[in-house]
Each structure stands twice: as C-alpha cells, then as structure tokens.
Amino acid sequence: MKIRIEWTYKTPKGEETVFISEEMLAIKGLLIAEDLERTGRAKNIMFIDKFDSMWTIKELKGYLKGIETEPHNITVYFDGGFDRGTNSSGLGCVIYYDQSGKSYRLRRNAAMENLVSNNEAEYAALHLSLLELEHLNVHHLPVRFFGDSNVVINQMSGDWPESILSGWAERIDGKLQDLGIQAEFELVPRKANAEADRLATQALKGIEIIATSEMTTEL
Known part of the structure; x- marks a missing residue:
C-alpha cells in the first residue's frame, strides 16, 4: 500500500x-x-x-x-489469446506478492472453450487472476492489475462505455467487491506483459502451468 x-x-x-x-x-x-x-x-x-x-x-x-503473514504488495499481470481456427482460448496470469518477509511469483494458465474473441479471452484471463487471488486468501487489500488490452483496462477503469462484453466487466467487479479488493488498472505495452502472454500461448498449445516460486535478489 x-x-x-x-x-x-x-x-x-x-x-x-x-x-x-x-x-x-x-x-x-x-x-x-x-x-x-x-x-x-x-x-x-x-x-x-x-x-x-x-x-x-x-x-x-x-x-x-x-x-505480514498474509500475501500483500500484490501486482498482477494478465493476458488472453484466441485461436480463430479452433475457437479456443488461452489464459495467463502472473501474480507477484510478499508474504512473511519473502517475495513470490505465482504463474498460472488455463485453456478455455466457448469464447468468441481475443477481447473476451482478455476478460477471462483477468477473471482467472481473481480466482487465484481468492485461492491465496487475498482480501481487503489494494491490488495493481497490468494488461495490454485497451478494451479491458479502459472499461475496468470506467473510461469506456458499456459494450457487448460488459457482462464480463460486471462479473469481475462483483468478484472484486466480494474480496474487498481495491483495484487499480494500468495499460502496459505488450513487451512489458510478455510473461503473461507466454503463459496464454502455452495454454493454447495444451501446456498447463501452475507454479509458485520464491523471488531472490542476486547481489
């Protein structure tokens, strides 16, 4: 904070x-x-x-x-990919957080069917990150969310009018309220979101990743 x-x-x-x-x-x-x-x-x-x-x-x-003993200082990167040929989607999120004096990185991806566009996959990736925060028992904390989707970031920030995907925005807002998360959304270049993008691509290829690792600082 x-x-x-x-x-x-x-x-x-x-x-x-x-x-x-x-x-x-x-x-x-x-x-x-x-x-x-x-x-x-x-x-x-x-x-x-x-x-x-x-x-x-x-x-x-x-x-x-x-x-101190709960996850805090939380930063989330998310990205979604969509394959028009197969109508399948890949979702990826990376969560950085501190807990008990140490820093961690959580990587998670998932494949998803029945989505209709890359924009919808981006929303689904953001929602996936919220489910991971819920599993971490994150609640009533400020969280920064970074993504490279103009549509998602601007609508979640309240800068764009409602769209055909507003149902996803409402679903995400509901989850944020349930968890008491004070969300801040920021648009970043695709290069800055490379790790989440890679996870989404791996999900499209059928490679599932669920991993948490401790971050170390090299002297």
Missing part, C-alpha cells in the same frame, strides 16, 4: 504550518512518521491512502502487522 504523510509542524515560537509528503510505501512512511514524532515538533501525524482514507500511526502499525 502506498500513502502520503500529513503533519503539522510547530516551531519553538509557536508558528505552525501543515506539510504533505510525496507518495511512498506504507512501511517507509511509518518509519519517517515515527522519526518526525521523535523531534517533538511534528503534531497530528496522519497517513492518507490512494482512496483518501485517513490512518493514524497506531492504525497503520496494526494494518502492517496484520498483513
């Missing part, structure tokens, strides 16, 4: 002004806020999330402690 810090600064002579920081990760913001608090000149320290909800230091500490 990303937040901004808002606090009142008071000089020794009693002059006051309010500062608001740039956006940063919650854990970093908490460290800075605690340091500000120790100066004795920062008052009324609050955190503001992307939904303009206000958090106290105590509330943010409790939130971060509560999610």
